[in-house]
Every structure is written in C-alpha cells, then in structure tokens.
Amino acid sequence: MNPQHMPLFCDIELAERIERAEAQLITKGSEAAHRRKGDGTGFLKPMSGGVAAFAEDDSPLNKVAGIGFGGVPDAAALDEIEHAFADRGAPVLVELAHLADPAIGALLTERGYRLTSYENVLGLPLAGEYARVEPDGIDVRPSGDEEFERWLEVVVDGFAHPDTQGVPSHEEFPYEAVAAAVRDLVSAAGMRRYSALRDGTVVGGASFRTAEGVAQLTGAATAPGHRRRGVQTALLTARLADAAASGCDIAVITTQPGSKSQENAQRQGFHFLYTRAVLMKQS
Incomplete structure (x- = not known):
C-alpha cells in the first residue's frame, strides 16, 4: 500500500493529547462564561485528566470532557461533581473516548449512567504545505470583527440545523445558549475565524484553534440556501493550510457517526481515530 494512503494510527498517547486539547477548549469557554455572568453559578473541576464544566444554564459547554487518561476518579470526586450538576438542575454528560481507561466506563455504568x-473523532496528518481549494464563486477569507454578527448567525444557524444523514445528534440547545457559547469560545480560546463569501455575502463560517500541535477544527456551517456548492470544502482547506503553516502536526474534527460532515472530512483525507461514548446521568 502507498504510505500516503496508510490509515493514521491513533495510539493512547495521541488520543490523550487530543482529549487534553478538548478539555482546554471547554475550560476556556466556560471561564469566559463565568466572567460574563459574574454570578458564581458556574464551575470547573479537574477530573481524571480532564474537566467537569458548567458554564451556564443550557450551555453546550456543560459536560465532563477529556477524562480517562489521568487515573480513575474515586467515589468522592464523582459525588462532588454529580451534586454540583444536580444543584444547578442539569444532568451530567460525560464524553468518554474508547481509548480511555476502560475502568471508568464500568464505574460510570455502576453509578447509573446510561x-x-x-x-467520532477524525484526524489528518499535517506536513508541509496544504493546498487551498476554492470552487468558482466562493471566496474564503479571515473573518473580521466588522462581520462578526453575520458570521455568528451563520455558524449558530448551522448548529441548529445539523446533518440529517447518519446517526442523529443527541444535542439540542436553545439558539441563545449556542450563540453565547460560541461568543465565549471566540473571545477566550484563541479561535481563528473564517468567512466564506458568495456574491459578496457571507454564506459560511468556520474556525479553528491550536493546542499542543493539534488543530481543532470547530464551528463550520453553511447557510441553508447555499449548501452543496463547495463552501465546506473551501472552509476546510483554508483552515488546514493555515494550521499546517502554524506548525501543527495533526488536524482533528468531531462528527456524528455516518454524517455528511464525516463523509466530507474523509473525502479530504481524514482518518477515523476513535469514538467518544456520551453517557448521561440525570440529576
């Protein structure tokens, strides 16, 4: 087999690095929400190499992320986290990579998580230069502050209308909560934003951030009336080119299993790395 077409192998070390970057992302967004709200209701608690985060009511940042590579949490730590979410009327959502310590999944199941x-987490090795692809009529550029509101509208609207292909998303959040979370992530997490224009109008938006050599591709969306025209490909390749130029050795993207987003990513050369199981315990 041609080495260029060899599947990217994800060992525990790489998964840990990606999950650590994810925990950092959730932490930074949650910290921004806490500063914005200023009411003391949010929290961040370290857990098993990751973090348990509550940003604000109904936020998509409310979760336990990045765990499983720093030991198995004890009963007291889990009690504290479960009580903290329950006090805020929120379920505990745990995202657990299948390469994490398997004892954690067994422990959570015993405690009533379902x-x-x-x-799915997919990855693409970045080496050398990466070519940008811009279909006719589509122009991708860094997104300036003057068009932030339009960029935000496109990205949040895309989140509200996810893929219909593949396994449906478990996530449903109010529009305002998603918009607030995206604002917080942009302000605090070092996001680089991109807009896709068609006939001078912003019709797509995307972002990425870097951490420990990992380029996390986040927030890509296309306005419904402009889909199937190559906007996502243009946004993806622009971010990959800049991520490679910034020194990242891998780009990662998270998708719903069997979704159009996963299909598009794999067409661009992304490899399946691992799955996160999402477990929940009601307060």
Missing part, C-alpha cells in the same frame, strides 16, 4: 450516543 449510554445516549456516540461521536
């Missing part, structure tokens, strides 16, 4: 869904 499996609700999965999400």
Whole structure:
C-alpha cells in the first residue's frame, strides 16, 4: 500500500493529547462564561485528566470532557461533581473516548449512567504545505470583527440545523445558549475565524484553534440556501493550510457517526481515530 494512503494510527498517547486539547477548549469557554455572568453559578473541576464544566444554564459547554487518561476518579470526586450538576438542575454528560481507561466506563455504568450516543473523532496528518481549494464563486477569507454578527448567525444557524444523514445528534440547545457559547469560545480560546463569501455575502463560517500541535477544527456551517456548492470544502482547506503553516502536526474534527460532515472530512483525507461514548446521568 502507498504510505500516503496508510490509515493514521491513533495510539493512547495521541488520543490523550487530543482529549487534553478538548478539555482546554471547554475550560476556556466556560471561564469566559463565568466572567460574563459574574454570578458564581458556574464551575470547573479537574477530573481524571480532564474537566467537569458548567458554564451556564443550557450551555453546550456543560459536560465532563477529556477524562480517562489521568487515573480513575474515586467515589468522592464523582459525588462532588454529580451534586454540583444536580444543584444547578442539569444532568451530567460525560464524553468518554474508547481509548480511555476502560475502568471508568464500568464505574460510570455502576453509578447509573446510561449510554445516549456516540461521536467520532477524525484526524489528518499535517506536513508541509496544504493546498487551498476554492470552487468558482466562493471566496474564503479571515473573518473580521466588522462581520462578526453575520458570521455568528451563520455558524449558530448551522448548529441548529445539523446533518440529517447518519446517526442523529443527541444535542439540542436553545439558539441563545449556542450563540453565547460560541461568543465565549471566540473571545477566550484563541479561535481563528473564517468567512466564506458568495456574491459578496457571507454564506459560511468556520474556525479553528491550536493546542499542543493539534488543530481543532470547530464551528463550520453553511447557510441553508447555499449548501452543496463547495463552501465546506473551501472552509476546510483554508483552515488546514493555515494550521499546517502554524506548525501543527495533526488536524482533528468531531462528527456524528455516518454524517455528511464525516463523509466530507474523509473525502479530504481524514482518518477515523476513535469514538467518544456520551453517557448521561440525570440529576
């Protein structure tokens, strides 16, 4: 087999690095929400190499992320986290990579957590220069502050209308909560934003951030009336080119299993790395 077409192998070390970047992302967004709200209701608690985060009511940042590579949490730590979410009327959502310590999944199941869904993490090695692809009529550029509101509208609207192909998403959040979370992530997590224009109008938006050599591709969306025209490909290749130029050795993207987003990513050379199981315990 041609080495260029060899599947990217994800060992525990790589998964840990990606999950650590994810925990950092959730932490930074949650910290921004806490500063914005200023009411003391949010929290961040370290857990098993990851973090348990509550940003604000109904936020998509409310979760336990990045765990499983720093030991198995004890009963007291889990009690504290479960009580903290319950005090805020929120369920505990745990995203657990299948390469994490398997004892954690068994422990959570014993405590009454139930499996609700999965999400896939895909990766692409970055080496040398990466070519940008811009279909006719589509122009991708860094997104300036003057068009932030339009960029935000496109990205949040895309989140509200996810893929219909593949396994449905378990996530449903109010529009305002998603918009607030995206604002917080942009302000605090070092996001680089991109807009896709068609006939001078912003019709797509995307972002990425870097951490420990990992380029996390986040927030890509296309306005419904402009889909199937190559906007996502243009946004993806622009971010990959800049991520490679910034020194990242791998780009990662999270998708719903069997979704159009996963299909598009794999067409661009992304490899399946691992699955996260999403487990929930009601307060």
